[in-house]
Amino acid sequence: MNMLKISNELIQRINTHVREAYPEEGAGFLLGADGEVRDVLPLPNAREDEARHNRFLITPEDYLKAEMKAAEIGVDLIGVFHSHPDSPNIPSEYDREWAQPFFSYIITRVDDGQVVSHRSWRLTEDRAKYNEEEIVFSSSQ
Amino acid sequence: MPAVRFPALMKYYVENQSEFSMPGSTVAELIQNVLAKYPALQPHLFDSAGELRRHFNIFVNGAHIRDLNGMETLLKDDDKIIFMASAAGG
Numbered sequence: 001m002n003m004l005k006i007s008n009e010l011i012q013r014i015n016t017h018v019r020e021a022y023p024e025e026g027a028g029f030l031l032g033a034d035g036e037v038r039d040v041l042p043l044p045n046a047r048e049d050e051a052r053h054n055r056f057l058i059t060p061e062d063y064l065k066a067e068m069k070a071a072e073i074g075v076d077l078i079g080v081f082h083s084h085p086d087s088p089n090i091p092s093e094y095d096r097e098w099a100q101p102f103f104s105y106i107i108t109r110v111d112d113g114q115v116v117s118h119r120s121w122r123l124t125e126d127r128a129k130y131n132e133e134e135i136v137f138s139s140s141q
Numbered sequence: 142m143p144a145v146r147f148p149a150l151m152k153y154y155v156e157n158q159s160e161f162s163m164p165g166s167t168v169a170e171l172i173q174n175v176l177a178k179y180p181a182l183q184p185h186l187f188d189s190a191g192e193l194r195r196h197f198n199i200f201v202n203g204a205h206i207r208d209l210n211g212m213e214t215l216l217k218d219d220d221k222i223i224f225m226a227s228a229a230g231g
Contacts, residue, residue, distance in 0.1 A: 025231070047229075058228040060198045067149055076149055080228045095230040098196050101185060102150050105230070127184055 002133035004079070004104045004120045006030075006037040011137060014108060015115045017042035018083035022113045024052035029066045030079035030104060038075050041066050055094070056082050079104030079120075086111055089119045091130045099123040104133060143171060143220040151224070154182045168199060169212040171222060186224075196226050 017040075018026035028042035043066070046057040058066075058080070070077050080103060084090075089107035091099070099105065101123055109116040121130040142162040147155055155161060156179075163178070165171025176183055188194055199206045200223040206214050216222070 027228070027230075029228070055231040056229060060200075060225040060227045063148070063226055063228060070149070080230070082230055092231050097188075097194075098229040100148075100150060100196070100226060100228075102153065 002035070002104075002122060002131070003136055004035055004037065004106070004133050005136045005138060006106075007138050010037055010040050011118065013040050013042065014081050014106070014118075018081075018108050018110050019113060019115060021045065021052075021083060022110050023085045025054065025056040025083050025085060027056040027058060027080060027082035029058070029070075029077050030081055030106065031066070031070045031073070031075045032078045033075050035078075035104075037078065039073065040081065041069060053085060054087075077103075079106065081106040081108065083108045083110045089117060091121050096123065096127070096130065099127070099130070101125060101127075105130070106135070142218055143216045143222055145171065145175060146221070146223045148224065148226045151182070151185070151226075154185070155179050165216055167212065167216060168201065168206055168214045168222065171216060172212075196229060198225050198227060199223070200225060 028040055030037045032038040043058050043062050045052050046059045047055045066077055084107055089109040105121045106118055108118050120133045120135050122133055123130055142164050144160055145163045146160045163171055163174050165174050201214055202221055
């Protein structure tokens with residue numbers, strides 16, 4: 001099983017963003033290298049109002065800005081985080097259609113506005129399915 | 142020749158180049174040439190129906206091709222074509 005390392009501080013930043021987004025989905029990028037998240041970049045959910053409870057969208061413009069920020073601090077975009085309000089943190093078919101290879105996808109379950117758990121997934125090379133990867137939480141970055 | 146740029150994470154498929162030149166008189170022809178050289182990109186750019194995956198957006202000199210002439214947008218030698226992803230899910 002692949003591993004994704006992330007500090008508790010960065011997880012807290014994800015938690016804050018997805019709690020604030022609840023009952024809509026919150027999302028952003030994971031920046032890092034070698035399977036370790038070094039920074040997170042919370043972003044606005046660009047989907048239309050009526051879809052944001054179960055869909056998220058990060059625009060190509062925000063994507064480009066994130067790539068530039070990653071280059072600036074000498075890391076890469078290594079994944080995306082998003083929340084599933086009041087539903088399991090398992091990738092949906094819609095998630096799979098939009099997923100990209102090599103990215104880690106952290107999905108956070110948020111029930112009644114409270115973060116329940118995080119799980120991380122990676123798309124297989126043939127795009128057929130996701131494999132879960134272990135999240136290793138550390139006390140510092 | 143037009144210059145082509147892919148998102149950083151797709152560099153794996155294009156010999157780790159952040160930018161490269163590729164001939165093509167239209168966007169469609171340029172994509173055909175890109176895929177002929179880097180066939181492993183195919184399933185990540187196009188779905189099984191042959192449609193460009195929805196998370197890819199193509200810009201020519203900063204203008205989205207939907208605001209130009211789509212895949213038939215004419216290209217010049219000094220044009221810059223950026224394949225930029227959006228991230229989405231649900």
